[in-house]
Amino acid sequence: MAAPTSDKLILPRYRRDPEGTHAPLNSPGYRSTQLRYPKQPLVLLPQMLTEVTGPLLGPGRLGEFDNDLTRQHAEEPQGQRILVHGRLLDGDGRGIPNSLIEIWQANAGGRYRHIGDNWPAPLDPNFDGVGRTITDSEGRYEFTTIKPGAYPWKNHDNAWRPAHIHFSVFGQAFTQRLVTQMYFPDDPLFFQDPIFNSIPDEKARQRMISRFDYSRTTDHWALAFEFDIVVRGREQSVFENEEEEDE
Numbered sequence: 001m002a003a004p005t006s007d008k009l010i011l012p013r014y015r016r017d018p019e020g021t022h023a024p025l026n027s028p029g030y031r032s033t034q035l036r037y038p039k040q041p042l043v044l045l046p047q048m049l050t051e052v053t054g055p056l057l058g059p060g061r062l063g064e065f066d067n068d069l070t071r072q073h074a075e076e077p078q079g080q081r082i083l084v085h086g087r088l089l090d091g092d093g094r095g096i097p098n099s100l101i102e103i104w105q106a107n108a109g110g111r112y113r114h115i116g117d118n119w120p121a122p123l124d125p126n127f128d129g130v131g132r133t134i135t136d137s138e139g140r141y142e143f144t145t146i147k148p149g150a151y152p153w154k155n156h157d158n159a160w161r162p163a164h165i166h167f168s169v170f171g172q173a174f175t176q177r178l179v180t181q182m183y184f185p186d187d188p189l190f191f192q193d194p195i196f197n198s199i200p201d202e203k204a205r206q207r208m209i210s211r212f213d214y215s216r217t218t219d220h221w222a223l224a225f226e227f228d229i230v231v232r233g234r235e236q237s238v239f240e241n242e243e244e245e246d247e
Contacts, residue, residue, distance in 0.1 A: 062132065066132045067144070069144065084143045087138065161195070167179070
């Protein structure tokens with residue numbers, strides 16, 4: 001066995017994201033950012049071995065219907081059944097295997113099962129709006145769910161969020177966690193949504209919109225939408241909350 005050339009632990013470094021990919025921490029159109037964005041320079045914490053070698057996940061942590069939100073109760077939920085699928089990719093376009101993907105969303109009426117959501121849309125007793133799955137060896141994932149409805153919020157006059165699904169994913173390390181939103185094609189509410197429009201780069205905004213996939217649509221069962229997620233690099237998916245760093 002050859003002697004080690006150095007006794008210093010060399011940690012991997014990740015490529016920086018292109019300018020304009022993520023929303024500014026203070027986006028005036030999205031009013032609540034003015035209350036919570038950092039007012040002082042960020043303190044960068046070193047990435048040690050623990051942060052760059054986890055998480056360790058496996059299929060044994062999942063329930064039978066964790067990735068099928070339409071079968072988690074005794075009866076089916078209301079709304080348009082959809083299949084959401086895609087791949088989790090690294091910055092070089094390679095699939096990331098065995099990685100946890102979690103989603104949460106409103107029901108078909110645009111209401112979350114959450115104590116803080118009390119606008120007058122009905123709760124669906126057969127829909128919780130949360131799911132999770134593990135990517136396969138090629139980084140592929142799949143969910144069966146209900147297309148969420150739009151809902152009002154108090155950001156500005158007559159404000160409505162476009163239909164969307166929240167995603168939380170892990171790459172190959174805890175430092176590669178990404179939280180993002182998936183929108184649907186041709187949504188009429190894009191023009192007035194400050195979260196969607198806070199992304200400076202138009203191409204980055206378009207990466208938040210899923211693609212209708214007729215080839216995966218199932219006859220008499222479900223429409224299909226494709227949504228790939230890239231955790232790093234030039235084509236990286238958009239973070240919901242990105243911390244800007246100095247060089």
